[in-house]
Amino acid sequence: MSASSYITLPPDLLPSDGRFGSGPSKIPTFFLEGLADTQDTLLGTSHRRPAVKDLVRVIRERLTELFQLPDGYEVALGNGGATLFWDMAVHSLIKSSSEHLVFGEFSSKFASAARQAPFIANVKEVKADYGSCPSIEEIEGVDTYALTHNETSTGVLAPLSRPQSADALVLVDATSAAGAVPVDPQVFDAYYFSPQKAFASEGGLWVALLSPQAVSRAVETVALGRYVPTMLDLSVAIENSRENQTYNTPAIATLYLMNAQLEWILSHGGLAWATQRSADSASILYRWADAATYAHPFVADPALRSPVIATIDFDENIDAKTIAATLRANGIVDTEPYRKLGRNQLRIALFPSIDPDDVEALTQCIDFIVGRL
Numbered sequence: 001m002s003a004s005s006y007i008t009l010p011p012d013l014l015p016s017d018g019r020f021g022s023g024p025s026k027i028p029t030f031f032l033e034g035l036a037d038t039q040d041t042l043l044g045t046s047h048r049r050p051a052v053k054d055l056v057r058v059i060r061e062r063l064t065e066l067f068q069l070p071d072g073y074e075v076a077l078g079n080g081g082a083t084l085f086w087d088m089a090v091h092s093l094i095k096s097s098s099e100h101l102v103f104g105e106f107s108s109k110f111a112s113a114a115r116q117a118p119f120i121a122n123v124k125e126v127k128a129d130y131g132s133c134p135s136i137e138e139i140e141g142v143d144t145y146a147l148t149h150n151e152t153s154t155g156v157l158a159p160l161s162r163p164q165s166a167d168a169l170v171l172v173d174a175t176s177a178a179g180a181v182p183v184d185p186q187v188f189d190a191y192y193f194s195p196q197k198a199f200a201s202e203g204g205l206w207v208a209l210l211s212p213q214a215v216s217r218a219v220e221t222v223a224l225g226r227y228v229p230t231m232l233d234l235s236v237a238i239e240n241s242r243e244n245q246t247y248n249t250p251a252i253a254t255l256y257l258m259n260a261q262l263e264w265i266l267s268h269g270g271l272a273w274a275t276q277r278s279a280d281s282a283s284i285l286y287r288w289a290d291a292a293t294y295a296h297p298f299v300a301d302p303a304l305r306s307p308v309i310a311t312i313d314f315d316e317n318i319d320a321k322t323i324a325a326t327l328r329a330n331g332i333v334d335t336e337p338y339r340k341l342g343r344n345q346l347r348i349a350l351f352p353s354i355d356p357d358d359v360e361a362l363t364q365c366i367d368f369i370v371g372r373l
């Protein structure tokens, strides 16, 4: 540890909760206390019993309400996280030609999953430099467009739009955006995410909001006769979800925590409220970074700066690693940047669970540390 790790932050400067990680993210402590109380009714009981199926049903209903899903849209879920959903989309949704908007580590992983599939003839990547984002290039014959709402690796929130072609599906990786950013269900056919980001839960699950077109595509693609492993068959996942269960055993704690977050957000006013809370945190943080002489937002275009994941670059003469280590030594954790981005940067999550006052406190802690380096 460098000498600066011994800088002790004054207690009155510290945030009430020091968790600013981009995922797994802060889980409110009272959710965890509630979880401990479920041991007779949920945890350690069969996942096919009514209590667990009720939990899945309530999650599906609450997501429908939170996102105001139009009639005919369905909520499906299963094991494996957003990463599994990429492989599932490759097997069950893309017919033969996909286009991927690539502007960070996560969007590039989906594109490479598609490239590896022998039955997908064309995989087009439209790229932009990290820190910005590309736009859809409409190409005749593309049957699936893959967008990412919030690039968690770079802190870019991309605008979403639908191409003209009525037959093409629009798949949106919404991990880290879903639950903290407004979205119009008309622009997507699948809006999918893992719940360990804005939904303050654990990893392991994927959740997808599906349009009727996505549901019929899943059936149609499997009928093409290609080999689809059952875990990657979206039509099987949809059938199970309609029964309020997952194809194989889920982590009940993950479901419980996600439901707690849904209940908390809905009881305060729904997506508009959650969105405003993240936006408030973001305006505190970006205003501070704009004003600081030694720090500036990595994302140059203010319109693309994420309200959920802020990436802040530091001047060369200030080592962001030392700031992150010092924060960590004082109980403020997970402000390190996405490792592969390789910048002199802090990455700070602004999910709805995080109190805007704590973001304010964090900026003061950073100022305090920099003043003493």
Ligand SMILES: *Cc1c(COP(=O)(O)O)cnc(C)c1O
Residues within 6 Å of the ligand: 023, 080, 081, 082, 083, 084, 106, 148, 150, 151, 152, 153, 173, 174, 175, 176, 194, 197, 203, 204
């Ligand atoms: C975290 C994240 C993923 C990966 O989620 P897993 O649950 O680890 O599969 C994918 N896409 C985005 C945008 C993410 O932020």
